[in-house]
Amino acid sequence: MICPFCRHDDSRVVDSRPVEDGTQIRRRRECPKCNQRFSTQEVALLNIIKRSGATEPFSREKVLVGVRKACQGRPVNEDDLVLLAQRVEETLRSTGQAEIEAQEVGMAILSPLRELDEVAYLRYASVYRNFASLEDFEGEIALLRALPSSTKETNSTTNSPADNRLSI
Numbered sequence: 001m002i003c004p005f006c007r008h009d010d011s012r013v014v015d016s017r018p019v020e021d022g023t024q025i026r027r028r029r030e031c032p033k034c035n036q037r038f039s040t041q042e043v044a045l046l047n048i049i050k051r052s053g054a055t056e057p058f059s060r061e062k063v064l065v066g067v068r069k070a071c072q073g074r075p076v077n078e079d080d081l082v083l084l085a086q087r088v089e090e091t092l093r094s095t096g097q098a099e100i101e102a103q104e105v106g107m108a109i110l111s112p113l114r115e116l117d118e119v120a121y122l123r124y125a126s127v128y129r130n131f132a133s134l135e136d137f138e139g140e141i142a143l144l145r146a147l148p149s150s151t152k153e154t155n156s157t158t159n160s161p162a163d164n165r166l167s168i
Contacts, residue, residue: 003031004038011038023093046092047099055099058092060085063105067113070124074117084112118144 001011008031015028025042046058063085071081091108092100106128114121125131125140 001029001040003034003036005036006031006034008033044093045098046089048102048105049099050102058089058100058105060089063088063109067109067120067124070113070120070127071117074120076117076120080116084109084116087112114144 002009003011010033011029011031013027014030014037017026018024019026019041023044027040027042028037029040030037047055048058049055064081067081067084088105088108092105110121110125110128113124122137122140122144126137129136129140131137131140
């Protein structure tokens with residue numbers, strides 16, 4: 001690391017601390033030539049390889065924008081969406097790869113979104129997987145029914161408005 005004071009091309013790390021959920025490291029450094037101290041921040045890069053071949057840095061905000069659209073009008077709060085985006089990023093970073101295909105980002109979104117809201121999941125999957133016909137929707141709904149998510153099991157114990165209707 002080049003010293004910002006004397007431009008010497010070497011420095012010694014005095015202290016290292018994780019910051020921002022462990023995605024960055026703050027290092028306190030000392031220049032052996034001028035003995036000045038300075039701080040640096042290092043970020044582990046996670047690049048997304050788009051279908052066109054171009055790469056761009058991973059963005060939680062982009063995940064949030066896509067998932068918000070799928071959850072529009074659904075009973076999902078912003079905190080749950082932020083946690084979902086964090087979970088997606090953690091899943092992608094846990095692969096240990098510096099570059100990940102955009103397709104893998106979409107796949108990483110599907111599972112936590114399904115646990116959060118199955119209707120939002122279906123909306124997202126229909127765009128992400130390019131559903132072209134009613135059969136595509138029916139096939140995905142059949143899968144949802146065959147493999148219930150954990151939220152479906154917890155929601156089945158709560159009363160729906162239809163359960164509260166009076167019989168005459």
